Amino acid sequence: MGKNNIIISIGRQFGAGGRTIGKALADALGFDYYDNELITVTAKEYGLDPDFFKKADEKSDKNFFLQQIEEYISGGFFSHNLLSNDQLFKMQSDTIRRLAEEKPCVIVGRCSDYVLRDNPFCISIFLHSSEEDRIQRIKKRMEGESDEKILEMMKLADKRRANYYNFYSNKSWGKSSTYTLSIDVSALGERQTLDFLLDFIKQKAKLLGVEL
DSSP states (O other): OOSOOOEEEEEEOTTSSHHHHHHHHHHHHTOEEESHHHHHHHHHHHTOOHHHHHHTTTOOOHHHHHHHHHTTOOSTTOOTTTOOHHHHHHHHHHHHHHHHHHSOEEEESTTHHHHTTTOTTEEEEEEEOOHHHHHHHHHHHSTTOOHHHHHHHHHHHHHHHHHHHHHHSSSOTTOGGGSSEEEEHHHHOHHHHHHHHHHHHHHHHHHTTOOO
16 A cells, blocks of 8 residues: 555435535545546546546446447457446546545545545545435526426436446445445535534544544
């Protein structure tokens, strides 16, 4: 293991505020932040178009993704016979491990807690929230959408995230025992949840011998 970098891995329900809280944690701690940025970093490292990584984001439907990629790539490092979703997951995992070696950071999603399961300095957090709070939070970003439409989106997004995580790990997405900490954002609200997490992370880091 390289430097003792604290890595915060965040899993989240759709609409639970994971991205907002994750970015706020990174800003407060002075850590780098990776969410969609991780797709861009990985794609650039392998000379691929980030848009094709985004199409496969948190989906385990191999047939769909292969069809999209194989229409785009021919010859070179990748061949139609060798290309698979597993390869793309490995690329992303290698990028996550490299970033974890370089400096402290917050990583949202991407199975990062599983990828870094052997890293003792990875603190994994799962954020969930009440259905009502999630709908209201999403409404702020998607004005005009009905509650029914948003609820449908929530269920689909969570299903995709669970399928992706469960496919590539030997754990269960959203199960509290899978993570260092699982917290209901609705219990305290975003601001107080952030404060709670900052204190928890600092205390956990101290136990690991790292001062933040």
